[in-house]
Amino acid sequence: MADILVLYYSRHGAVRELARAIARGIDSVPGAQARLRTVPAVSTVCEATAPAVPEDGAPYVEASDLQECIGLALGSPTRFGNMAAPMKYFLDSTSGEWMKGSLIGKPACVFTSSSSQHGGQESTLLSMMLPLLHHGMLLCGVPYSEADLSTTQTGGTPYGVTHVAGQENKPTLSEEERRLAMAQGKRLALLALQLVKP
Numbered sequence: 154m155a156d157i158l159v160l161y162y163s164r165h166g167a168v169r170e171l172a173r174a175i176a177r178g179i180d181s182v183p184g185a186q187a188r189l190r191t192v193p194a195v196s197t198v199c200e201a202t203a204p205a206v207p208e209d210g211a212p213y214v215e216a217s218d219l220q221e222c223i224g225l226a227l228g229s230p231t232r233f234g235n236m237a238a239p240m241k242y243f244l245d246s247t248s249g250e251w252m253k254g255s256l257i258g259k260p261a262c263v264f265t266s267s268s269s270q271h272g273g274q275e276s277t278l279l280s281m282m283l284p285l286l287h288h289g290m291l292l293c294g295v296p297y298s299e300a301d302l303s304t305t306q307t308g309g310t311p312y313g314v315t316h317v318a319g320q321e322n323k324p325t326l327s328e329e330e331r332r333l334a335m336a337q338g339k340r341l342a343l344l345a346l347q348l349v350k351p
């Protein structure tokens with residue numbers, strides 16, 4: 154089995170729901186399995202440290218996860234039209250992997266959740282693509298052959314799957330969002346198996 158890393162940060166659970174749907178899409182591909190990982194929150198109190206093991210959700214990511222996985226799905230909430238600081242903080246710690254070339258030639262996709270429909274999802278997705286391009290990754294989005302992309306009234310973009318959580322921050326995905334997330338996971342896994350020999 155070859156592992157595809159699904160790495161996300163989520164404070165209220167919406168991005169975690171997308172991550173789980175993407176993971177189900179990955180797991181539907183024979184020979185591929187999702188490895189769910191998260192990053193700790195960052196604190197304005199610099200001395201504060203997170204517990205070694207998260208209280209719930211996926212384990213914290215380690216450098217070995219980046220090395221061992223043959224593809225990557227990267228997710229973050231939209232924060233002022235950009236990725237959240239904990240994900241950026243983690244990415245800023247990956248220069249060792251950049252120097253080793255651990256991610257070169259591996260496929261990647263990105264995903265996000267925001268409270269409002271036009272609140273910067275696409276700029277957030279683009280912001281997450283930039284460091285992945287520096288790492289030499291090959292980005293894949295969602296093709297319009299996925300019919301839900303043309304009809305969704307909630308989340309879903311060709312740059313990567315999304316969720317619109319609304320002002321009440323509801324993490325539950327719409328049917329279109331769930332299907333698109335699974336399709337993105339499946340597409341990433343199929344690409345990874347073609348591109349990278351595990």
Ligand SMILES: Cc1cc2nc3c(=O)[nH]c(=O)nc-3n(C[C@H](O)[C@H](O)[C@H](O)COP(=O)(O)O)c2cc1C
Nearest residue numbers: 163164165166167168230232233234267268269272
């Ligand atoms: C500091 C901060 C900035 C935010 N900026 C935006 C934004 O620019 N546009 C938007 O629509 N939602 C924004 N939100 C709302 C989150 O993107 C939204 O609640 C998201 O679904 C949270 O994902 P999570 O449940 O995985 O934590 C912001 C939230 C916070 C805390």
